[in-house]
Amino acid sequence: xxxxxxxYRLPPEWNPTLDAMEAALDAGRFVPCGATxxxxxxxxxxxxxxxxxxxxxxxxxxxxxxxxxxxTVPGSVVRKKAQEAANHIEATTGRKPGKKETKALxxxxxLSLLPQAFERxxxxxxxxxxxxxxxxxxxxxxxxxxxxxxxxxxxxxxLAMALLNTAMTPQTAMTQWLMAESNDEWPAGxxxxxxxxxxxxxxxxxVVRFTRHHLLNxxxxxxxxxxxxxxxxxxxxxxxxxxxxxxxxxxxxxGFLEGVFDERGRAEGxxxxxxxxxxxxxxxxxxIPALIEALGGELSPDVMTAAGQSAAANPVARASGSxxxxxxxxPTRAARAELVAAGDSGAEDSPPF
Numbered sequence: 223x224x225x226x227x228x229x230y231r232l233p234p235e236w237n238p239t240l241d242a243m244e245a246a247l248d249a250g251r252f253v254p255c256g257a258t259x260x261x262x263x264x265x266x267x268x269x270x271x272x273x274x275x276x277x278x279x280x281x282x283x284x285x286x287x288x289x290x291x292x293x294t295v296p297g298s299v300v301r302k303k304a305q306e307a308a309n310h311i312e313a314t315t316g317r318k319p320g321k322k323e324t325k326a327l328x329x330x331x332x333l334s335l336l337p338q339a340f341e342r343x344x345x346x347x348x349x350x351x352x353x354x355x356x357x358x359x360x361x362x363x364x365x366x367x368x369x370x371x372x373x374x375x376x377x378x379x380x381l382a383m384a385l386l387n388t389a390m391t392p393q394t395a396m397t398q399w400l401m402a403e404s405n406d407e408w409p410a411g412x413x414x415x416x417x418x419x420x421x422x423x424x425x426x427x428x429v430v431r432f433t434r435h436h437l438l439n440x441x442x443x444x445x446x447x448x449x450x451x452x453x454x455x456x457x458x459x460x461x462x463x464x465x466x467x468x469x470x471x472x473x474x475x476x477g478f479l480e481g482v483f484d485e486r487g488r489a490e491g492x493x494x495x496x497x498x499x500x501x502x503x504x505x506x507x508x509x510i511p512a513l514i515e516a517l518g519g520e521l522s523p524d525v526m527t528a529a530g531q532s533a534a535a536n537p538v539a540r541a542s543g544s545x546x547x548x549x550x551x552x553p554t555r556a557a558r559a560e561l562v563a564a565g566d567s568g569a570e571d572s573p574p575f
Contacts (some may be wrong), residue, residue: 223502227473228367229386232356237352247276247375252289258339261292263369269495280499286348288370291341300489303331357383357498396452400442407518417456422449439493459509
């Protein structure tokens with residue numbers, strides 16, 4: 223069900239009932255694109271049953287599904303049709319259309335071609351864990367995440383949600399883990415797998431990718447010591463869940479390892495949807511806290527606000543690797559600064575930058 227994971231923190235006071243959620247989502251129920259409409263976004267039934275509930279509750283976990291339908295017309299086709307209209311104007315009036323009129327011709331061409339375009343549909347699962355205050359999407363791109371957030375805020379007036387922030391950035395943690403000499407130096411339960419991407423942030427912006435490759439070796443450590451930092455790293459948790467951690471705190475390529483789903487047969491009267499939701503959220507509810515702990519724990523909104531105010535007034539704080547809201551450090555400097563800070567606080571085996 224979830225192949226990707228982006229984690230948001232919900233406000234503690236947000237605790238709507240199922241009926242309240244259903245009513246709020248119904249106002250944004252999915253409607254297919256009209257003849258001249260290029261995109262439509264709305265909520266559909268998670269179980270795939272027409273006119274069913276838009277929010278499902280399984281083992282206390284709430285599941286939503288956002289559908290995105292779009293119609294695209296190749297730009298070359300639009301330009302060709304607009305040029306034909308421009309040529310007709312020039313032939314009949316003796317004048318060439320100006321920039322403003324040319325733009326209007328292209329818009330008219332697009333509108334005339336949209337009814338002939340094929341629709342493309344995609345969907346994004348949304349998982350809400352009110353007990354832990356999490357909202358999780360399986361969007362594979364930032365654009366789809368933005369669509370989900372926009373739809374949620376539109377449905378639930380006043381909803382404030384923010385990306386989960388940890389004390390240590392994923393890039394800094396991945397750097398430490400890849401510089402380790404063995405898995406014994408990794409956080410409990412997490413293991414390095416055989417896929418990694420390293421990028422430099424100099425003028426060349428060179429990229430090194432390892433696939434099906436042993437990563438705890440001198441070659442990888444040499445690339446890191448030369449300034450290439452990890453942006454993606456394949457990991458596994460407790461031999462149960464495999465995933466790729468990214469520098470932006472997204473989990474991609476989530477997969478449950480062999481035998482995990484075999485541990486629990488389907489109960490009598492339980493359908494495949496309930497089983498998938500229960501097993502998937504059950505495993506992820508254990509993985510997420512373990513990963514947050516490995517990244518130094520979660521930063522509360524109050525801490526993030528205070529860090530932002532302190533860093534804005536103190537250049538030294540910015541250089542120390544803190545991550546104030548609305549500010550971005552150069553990844554190389556930030557990762558190295560955080561590693562140095564970890565060494566000053568008594569951490570062992572800090573990478574020798």
